[in-house]
Amino acid sequence: xxxxxxxxxxxxxxxxxxxxxxxxxxxxxxxxxxxxxxxxxxxxxxxxxxxxxxxxxxxxxxxxxxxxxxxxxxxxxxxxxxxxxxxxxxxxxxxxxxxxxxxxxxxxxxxxxxxxxxxxxxxxxxxxxxxxxxxxxxxxxxxxxxxxxxxxxxxxxxxxxxxxxxxxxxxxxxxxxxxxxxxxxxxxxxxxxxxxxxxxxxxxxxxxxxxxxxxxxxxxxxxxxxxxxxxxxxxxxxxxxxxxxxxxxxxxxxxxxxxxxxxxxxxxxxxxxxxxxxxxxxxxxxxxxxxxxxxxxxxxxxxxxxxxxxxxxxxxxxxxxxxxxxxxxxxxxxxxxxxxxxxxxxxxxxxxxxxxxxxxxxxxxxxxxxxxxxxxxxxxxxxxxxxxxxxxxxxxxxxxxxxxxxxxxxxxxxxxxxxxxxxxxxxxxxxxxxxx
Amino acid sequence: xxxxxxxxxxxxxxxxxxxxxxxxxxxxxxxxxxxxxxxxxxxxxxxxxxxxxxxxxxxxxxxxxxxxxxxxxxxxxxxxxxxxxxxxxxxxxxxxxxxxxxxxxxxxxxxxxxxxxxxxxxxxxxxxxxxxxxxxxxxxxxxxxxxxxxxxxxxxxxxxxxxxxxxxxxxxxxxxxxxxxxxxxxxxxxxxxxxxxxxxxxxxxxxxxxxxxxxxxxxxxxxxxxxxxxxxxxxxxxxxxxxxxxxxxxxx
Numbered sequence: 134x135x136x137x138x139x140x141x142x143x144x145x146x147x148x149x150x151x152x153x154x155x156x157x158x159x160x161x162x163x164x165x166x167x168x169x170x171x172x173x174x175x176x177x178x179x180x181x182x183x184x185x186x187x188x189x190x191x192x193x194x195x196x197x198x199x200x201x202x203x204x205x206x207x208x209x210x211x212x213x214x215x216x217x218x219x220x221x222x223x224x225x226x227x228x229x230x231x232x233x234x235x236x237x238x239x240x241x242x243x244x245x246x247x248x249x250x251x252x253x254x255x256x257x258x259x260x261x262x263x264x265x266x267x268x269x270x271x272x273x274x275x276x277x278x279x280x281x282x283x284x285x286x287x288x289x290x291x292x293x294x295x296x297x298x299x300x301x302x303x304x305x306x307x308x309x310x311x312x313x314x315x316x317x318x319x320x321x322x323x324x325x326x327x328x329x330x331x332x333x334x335x336x337x338x339x340x341x342x343x344x345x346x347x348x349x350x351x352x353x354x355x356x357x358x359x360x361x362x363x364x365x366x367x368x369x370x371x372x373x374x375x376x377x378x379x380x381x382x383x384x385x386x387x388x389x390x391x392x393x394x395x396x397x398x399x400x401x402x403x404x405x406x407x408x409x410x411x412x413x414x415x416x417x418x419x420x421x422x423x424x425x426x427x428x429x430x431x432x433x434x435x436x437x438x439x440x441x442x443x444x445x446x447x448x449x450x451x452x453x454x455x456x457x458x459x460x461x462x463x464x465x466x467x468x469x470x471x472x473x474x475x476x477x478x479x480x481x482x483x484x485x486x487x488x489x490x491x492x493x494x495x496x497x498x499x500x501x502x503x504x505x506x507x508x509x510x511x512x513x514x515x516x517x518x519x520x521x522x523x524x525x526x527x528x529x530x531x532x533x534x535x536x537x538x539x540x541x542x543x544x545x546x547x548x549x550x551x552x553x554x555x556x557x558x559x560x561x562x563x564x565x566x567x568x569x
Numbered sequence: 570x571x572x573x574x575x576x577x578x579x580x581x582x583x584x585x586x587x588x589x590x591x592x593x594x595x596x597x598x599x600x601x602x603x604x605x606x607x608x609x610x611x612x613x614x615x616x617x618x619x620x621x622x623x624x625x626x627x628x629x630x631x632x633x634x635x636x637x638x639x640x641x642x643x644x645x646x647x648x649x650x651x652x653x654x655x656x657x658x659x660x661x662x663x664x665x666x667x668x669x670x671x672x673x674x675x676x677x678x679x680x681x682x683x684x685x686x687x688x689x690x691x692x693x694x695x696x697x698x699x700x701x702x703x704x705x706x707x708x709x710x711x712x713x714x715x716x717x718x719x720x721x722x723x724x725x726x727x728x729x730x731x732x733x734x735x736x737x738x739x740x741x742x743x744x745x746x747x748x749x750x751x752x753x754x755x756x757x758x759x760x761x762x763x764x765x766x767x768x769x770x771x772x773x774x775x776x777x778x779x780x781x782x783x784x785x786x787x788x789x790x791x792x793x794x795x796x797x798x799x800x801x802x803x804x805x806x807x808x809x810x811x812x813x814x815x816x817x818x819x820x821x
Contacts, residue, residue: 163779165622165797170636170652172821178655223819261805261813273677298675310813312806318665321812350811355668357811377681379668382729385681424683502787504627505690533633534656568656
C-alpha cells in the first residue's frame with residue numbers, strides 16, 4: 134500500500150519528464166541483444182538536471198550581511214539547470230576523454246551561468262602496466278569520504294555532495310602498475326607534472342612554476358596504502374599517507390595523514406590587518422564505514438586541520454563583517470565589507486574553514502522492501518564552536534535512468550559560530566536528474 | 570584352533586570394514602571437491618570475459634535491467650563494468666580475493682564495498698555479481714547421491730564469504746548446478762539460485778544461460794542474470810588493480 138502510494142507520488146512528481154524515459158520496461162522477458170553493447174570507438178553520455186532550492190535567510194548572520202546587504206530578504210528561491218556531457222574516443226592504444234558541464238541559475242537576485250571543461254585529456258596505453266596522459270584531468274586522491282587531507286591536487290569537494298564531478302587541472306601524468314603473488318599484491322606509481330602559468334591552472338597557486346606530485350600505492354596484506362608527495366613553488370611542499378582496510382566484511386576503516394612544513398594561510402590579525410601566516414601544519418582524518426544487519430550504511434569521519442582557523446580567528450572575521458554593516462548603514466561606505474569579501478574568497482569562505490569536524494552519513498537501502506529507495510541523514514559538526522548542519526534526504530532510482538532526490542538541511546549553532554553565521558538557516562532542495 | 574581362526578576372521582573382517590569405511594569417506598570427500606571443481610570449469614573457464622544482463626523484477630512485473638561486462642582471471646581476480654543503463658554506465662567493481670571496490674566515474678576514486686551490499690539493488694548482492702569459483706570459496710562437507718543429481722553441502726572457507734553454507738544440487742549428466750540454497754551462519758535461508766536453460770557458448774562450453782534468484786527477505790521480488798557470451802581471454806594481472814579500474818572498458 135505504502136509502496137504503491139510512494140510510486141504514484143514519484144510518478145506525479147516527474148510526470149512532465151517521464152515522457153522521455155527509457156523503453157526498458159517494455160522489453161521481452163530475458164531478451165539480450167548483444168549488438169547494442171558492441172564496443173564503439175566513440176562513447177558518450179551524461180545527464181541533465183533540474184534543481185529547485187528554497188532557503189530561509191538567517192537575517193543578521195555574517196554571510197547574509199556579506200551577500201545580501203542592500204537588498205535584505207527573508208527567503209531565497211533558486212532554480213538551476215545543469216547539463217553534463219562526458220565521453221571518450223578510442224583509437225588503437227590512444228584514448229581521448231572529456232567531461233563538459235554547463236549550468237544556468239536563476240534566483241531572486243538574478244541570473245548566473247557558466248560552462249566549463251572539467252576534463253579533456255589524451256591517454257596512451259602501450260600495455261596494461263603503463264599509461265601516459267596529458268590534458269585537463271581531475272584528481273581525487275585520498276581515502277576520506279567527506280575530506281581528503283592528502284588530496285594535494287584535488288579541488289576542494291562539498292562534503293554535502295562529495296560524489297559530484299569536479300573541474301580538473303591541466304597536467305601530464307605517468308601511471309605504472311605491477312602485480313605480484315604474495316602479501317604484496319599490487320604496487321602502482323602515479324606521477325604528475327602540473328604547471329601553473331598565466332591562464333594555465335592559475336587558481337592552483339603562484340604562477341610561473343611547474344609542480345610535481347606523486348602517489349605510490351600498495352595493496353599489502355589486503356590493505357590499501359598510499360604514500361603521497363607534492364613539491365613545487367605554487368604551494369608549499371607537503372607529504373602524506375593514507376590507508377583503507379576491511380576489518381570485517383561489513384566494517385571498513387580508513388585514514389589519512391598529511392604534513393606541510395611551511396603552509397601559508399591568510400589570517401586576519403587582531404589589529405585588523407591581513408597577513409600571511411606560515412607554519413607547519415598537520416591534518417588528519419580517520420573514518421569508518423559500517424554495514425549493519427538491517428542494511429544501514431554508516432560513514433563516520435573525524436577531521437583535524439592545523440591549517441584551519443581557530444575560533445578566535447573566525448570571531449575576528451565575523452566582527453569585521455559586523456563592523457562593515459555598521460559602516461555601511463551609517464555612512465553608505467562598504468570598504469570593510471569589501472575587505473571581508475576579499476578574505477572570504479582567499480580562505481575564510483572555504484567549506485569547513487575550522488579545525489576539528491565530525492562527519493556522519495547514515496543511509497538505509499531499500500527499507501520496507503521498496504527497491505531503489507534510499508533514505509539517509511548527513512551531519513557535519515564543528516567540534517570547536519559546536520555548530521552543525523543536519524540533512525535528512527530521500528533518493529529514489531527506480532525509474533531507469535532517472536534519479537530523484539529531495540533533501541532538507543537545517544543549520545544550527547550559538548552566535549558567532551560557523552553554521553549559525555551562514556546565509557541561510559535551512560534549505561529545501563528537490564533534484565531531478567536524467568542520465569542519457 | 571577354531572577359536573584362533575574365528576578370532577582372525579573376525580579381526581580381519583572388522584579391519585577390512587574399518588579401512589573400507591575410512592577409504593569410502595575419503596573417496597566421497599575427494600569426490601565432492603572434485604565434483605565442485607568440475608562444476609566450476611563447466612560454468613566458466615578459469616580466465617574469461619563475459620557479457621551478462623541482470624534483471625530485477627518487482628512483484629507488479631516492473632523490471633529494471635543492467636548490462637555488465639566482466640573479466641575474471643584465476644581463482645581470485647574479477648572485474649565487472651556496467652554498460653547499461655546510462656545512470657550506471659562506467660561504474661566498475663573489482664574483486665581481489667575477499668577485497669571488493671566500487672569505482673564511480675563522477676566520484677573518481679575506488680571505494681571499498683562489502684560482499685553483502687548490492688550496487689544494483691534487488692536480490693543479487695555484490696558477491697553474486699563478482700562470484701569467484703565455488704571451489705575457491707567453499708569446501709564440500711557432505712555429498713549425497715540422489716539418482717540423477719548430487720546434493721553437495723558446502724561450507725565457506727572463511728567468515729569473509731557472503732554465505733556461510735550452500736546446499737547445491739548438481740545435475741550428474743552435465744555436472745552443472747540446478748539449484749543452490751544460500752544460508753547465513755545462523756542457518757537462515759538468504760536466497761535460492763536457480764540455474765536454467767543450458768546453451769552452447771562455443772569452445773566446448775555448454776552451461777546454463779539463465780540464473781534466477783528469489784529470497785524470503787524480498788518476498789515477491791525476483792532477480793535474473795542472462796548470460797550472452799562467455800569466452801576465454803588472456804589477461805594481465807595488472808588489469809585487476811585500482812589504478813586500472815577506470816579504464817576497464819578498453820579491454821572490450
